[in-house]
Amino acid sequence: MEIRTMQPADVPLAEKLSDDAFYHAALQSRRDSDPPAGRRSVSRSANWITRTEGFLTTDPDGCFVAYDAEGLAGFATSARREDTLWFLCTFAVRPGLQGQGLGKRLLDAAMAYGADCPHWMLSASDDPKALRRYRLAGFDLHPQLMLHGEVDRSRLVAVDGVREGSAADLDLLDAIDRKVRGAARGRDHTTLAGTGSLLVDVEGGGYAYAADNGPTLLAAIDEETATRLLWECLARTDGEAAMSHVTGANQWALDVGLAARLRIGTEGVLGVRGMAPPAPYIHNGALL
Incomplete structure (x- = not known):
């Protein structure tokens, strides 16, 4: 081989x-x-x-x-x-x-x-052979939840303090990621820009990429900011919504999804080594 x-x-x-x-x-x-x-x-x-x-x-x-x-x-x-x-x-x-x-x-x-x-991350499916391999490699495995379904638009929360982002915000986004996950993304934002619209907290406390079916990534320095960003992402959905990669460290995201009347299920694990699961944070499956 x-x-x-x-x-x-x-x-x-x-x-x-x-x-x-x-x-x-x-x-x-x-x-x-x-x-x-x-x-x-x-x-x-x-x-x-x-x-x-x-x-x-x-x-x-x-x-x-x-x-x-x-x-x-x-x-x-x-x-x-x-x-x-x-x-x-x-x-x-x-x-x-x-x-x-x-x-x-x-x-x-x-x-x-x-x-x-010093810090390692991965997002994995439920494949038992892969999970065994990751644990033997030293990763702590944290189950992920996912929420999906039609957003109940009568329950949407009006959001203030969120604006459209641009390339001028990249230094801010990198600073947020260093605080929340320990490293900036740099050029990965070019890829993420293809997954959805960039939303930025007006006070500089967080950001998200919002696709037609929900967030593809969300990072914030506090749960209040993260909650506002997530509601704005859900307000922009069109049809079936999906909110994946929610770890137990991010109960605030479950509260928002359930308030929007999404269904809850399980979806793989987040593996981390040398760090705790990031929060407030909804990671991207490939760009973590």
Whole structure:
């Protein structure tokens, strides 16, 4: 089995493999309360490829692929920010190859890239083999909740003190992230800008990216600010809303989602090492 650093030509193959692997895992773990499992849309696939190509620019030494006689067998992409935070972006093994040691080899290669970083994060599915691997690698595993459904618009809270953000706010956003998760994002904001509209607290206490179906990321220095931003994100939803990656450290987000009459379910885990789960915070699945 060949393991090497990922190259641009590998990215479309990795996108397809990840879609297959995550869809398979979702079918295996889906509960009645969960949204239906589904494949990526064409636009989401394109965004996945663009995001991963960005990691090859910023973190070429943190991205790995494995090939066997049948083609791409697995991959892992990871990144580090400001030499203080390493995070696992995406990690997948071709369905049918789990439990044979390939995942460990890929994860070990990615973790070596962040070996000198004091803080580590990852967001994972409910796959029991992967969870075992992460725990053995030293991660504390924190279950995530997710809320979904149509927002009850009669229960929306009027929000003041939130404005549209722009590139002029990047220094502020980096300062917030250093306080909440220990490292700035830098160029990752270019990718996040493609996921939704940037919203910023007028007093500089937090920000969020709001998509048509809810927040793709939210970070704030206090729960009051985070709550205002989340209500504004929900007010901008159109159709079915989804609020993912809510850890137990972020009960304020559950309160908002339940007040909006969203349904609650479980969704994977947040893994952290050398740090506590960030709060007030709703992380992005790939950019943490």
